[in-house]
Amino acid sequence: MKRIILLFLLFTCFLFVKAQVIFYEPMSERLTGYKMDVELDTEAKTVSGSMEVYWINNSDNRVRDVQMHMYLNAFRSNKSTFYSENNGSPGSKEIDYGWIEINSIINRKGIDLKQYMSFIQPDDGNPNDMTVLQIMLPEPASPGDTVFFYIDFTSKLPSSIRRTGFNDDFFFVAQWFPKFGVYETAGMRGRENDGWNCHQFHTNSEFYANHSVYRVKIKVPEEYIVGSGGQLISEEVNDEGYKIINYRAEDIVDFAWTAWTGYREYEDQWEHVKIRFLSPPDREDQVERQLNAVKNALEYLNEHVGPFPWPHLTFVDPPAKGGGSGGMEYTTLFTSASATKIPEYILIPDMVTVHEFGHSYFMGMLATNEFEEPWMDEGINSYWESRIMDHYYGPGKGIINHKHFHLSDKEMQRIGYVHAANRSVSDNSPASWDYPHSSYGMLSYQKAATWLLTLQGIIGEEVIDEIFKVYYKEWAFKHPAAKDFIEITNRVVKKRHGDKFGESMHWFFDQTLYGTGICDYKLAGISNYKERSFRGMVKTDTAGMVLRKDDIARDSLFTSIVKVERIGEVQLPVEILIHFEDGSKVSEYWHGKGRYINYEYSRPSRIIQAEIDPEYKIPMDVNYINNSYTIKPDKVPHKRVIRKLATFMQFFTHIISL
């Protein structure tokens, strides 16, 4: 009953007129909502104004406090957790620092809550960190209650743009307003008790939030061009030379915006999605490829994962001076990264666009906790990025597609992991800031993408697609955790493969997600022996010991042995392809558990070559070179490389000798 009153309340007082609604049926629970009215001061580099926000207590408890992120306080001093972790500093001048201040805060009854506010440090107890604000409620919120705050705040943007900040007249405004943590109930993401999940701002960490409705009114000087994650409702210029823009966004987890005088605007359409692209004036040559990249990603993820529901999408290619805001995602707004004159065959700008758009699924809709399980957004998203890039830009060529030199996105992920010196330092379970020895990026992006590609290799593309479709269907606009993804994988694999991979896929996740071992299979060698006819001394009745030589009928047969070894700790099923001299081939399947296996054949033709994993289904294998063995190695290709290299040196040394 309370819920019904509440919904009524939401639709009347908070969510305004029907014409502005994006989704007639909410996509998410919308436990939080924000209505903001702010102004950008382009001289003071501040955004200030007021906000009306609500949080709904959907637990069965009376909740005594509310916790909010005050992310910009990470830039308040060099002693914040953010700067302690990277040993840096926001800068030397006053203008360099960033901070956020609550000027006033009252609840619906008009009670001033400032006296109930304090900063807490749930992660590290660092007293200098002011990125999490706790507000004790004058009366606890009962189950089903909606808590309203009316807040006046000022946000000062930092000068060194780390996702958010300003440079000159360029502004990227992100993590900029007091924002609710997520109140998690017992059982959610494996939690034992109800409570707030509201982490401090760390160097190596992204975010976590409820899907919310945002109604944001922004005032900027007229000459600024603004982009945001919202749908444009209205835009007008007043007599004093200011632009007042109204945005509305629904069911997104964060609202960010940018303002710069220099943007060029482009528009495009993909099915129901109106795409708006803001780019610096000197990058006309990069516009078409960027738009194509985002349309490719839209098409692929719609087909393979689930629909992109929003009718609007804005993305921004920040100018060089705002480079620190590039490559970041806010669901219906994201930033790419490029530069003018990047040749067509270097696909890195396209890759960044595909990647950042991909986050609208992996953490935008499937709103995982990026603080605690970074592989679930970065790893899964890098996995899809690699599939999209290699699909649209050529298999084996998703990152560099040059006539003489190429690199696929899948390989880029793999190389990043298998050739990292610290590849075994941790598994994928730590929180973002707890990854040891600078392994956060490598393990949560590349290793996770690589073992997901390996999972695909083992169970097949169709099956993994089904896993993601189910994952989307059951968890979009909710907050899934690793256990939920594993549970779906177990269910779908069982349905599609029966008992082929055992009772569940835990053996796989235990070795990859929760394992640190490396995978390396080696083709140790091939032996071919002619099967011999008998030749030896036999005792006869008549002549005593005599030498007997049987005829050579069986000599045409070969006994051939292929020797396979497992050098790494990780045990995965592998295929082995054996080539005989007469052109015939035999394919073997090994569960990969022992330390070695031999395959023996008796055939009229000998073995000339054998390969483990001939279709490169196991990218976790740290060394492909030892995966194959041939009795007649082809030396031409690498001789050719050495010859060309030597010629290059010959010319180069001569040229520089004046």
Added chain:
Amino acid sequence: MKFIKAFTSGAVRAFRSLKALFIIWLLTFSMLAVFAFPLKSFMNNALGNTSSVSLLNDGFDLTYFMDIGEAFSPLMAAISGGIIIVLIVFFFFYTFLNGGLFDSLLENKWAYKPSDFFRSSARYFLSYIVIKLLVLIMILVSMFLVIGLPLIIQRASSSGSEGDIFRLLFVLRIVALFILPIFLLIADYSRVWLAANDYKKVFKALGYGFKGTFTSFFSSYFYMLLMVIAQGLYALLVIKILSGYAPDSSGGLFLLFILTQVLFFIKLFLRAMRYGGVAALYQL
């Protein structure tokens, strides 16, 4: 016309010094083989009996090299360190051989003896090193002034857009191309003077390098500019030919070898022609 004469005489002199060029080719080729040979056997070891070399047939595949590197990372470190050594060794080596070459170009006759070649190489070696290092420093400093400094200034004034930087870089590169011949002329005139006069007087030679460059500036300058452009175009042609040719058989490899050495010999000839032209201008 001095300018035309420089070309024709340069070509004739280079042609008459074929013997010297052959000596240079033979020696540098053997030097290079000394470095390339261990690389080859290391590669053979690293690859063992793998069949994944076929990955190379579709162009340069980074995965493949990273996986080799994993198995032989000390070798990779050795190669990258080794390249520096190769560069330094060859720098001295060519400086040495240039002595004989300049002498041969000045002599300008078929009958030039290999023994003379080596004697001159040894004699001029130290002086040539000094000339070369000083001219190299001049080139680096001027390139910094012409390219580096404007770019730094451009960066500092944050108003400059990316496109402006590219346009600026384009212009600066053209400017650099037009400046480079002056330094090459100084280096070449100095060396010619030194070979023709007193091989111990390095600074006098350098002084003449400047004088020679600026006395008949236009014919010298345009001659050198055209030679620089010709060599640049030739380098592009070589890249085009070699990147387009990827033989997949031993016979093809042998042809590749012959082709690369013929192309390199032409490169040596063009360089000798440049020196020869300056020698001719000096002797006119």
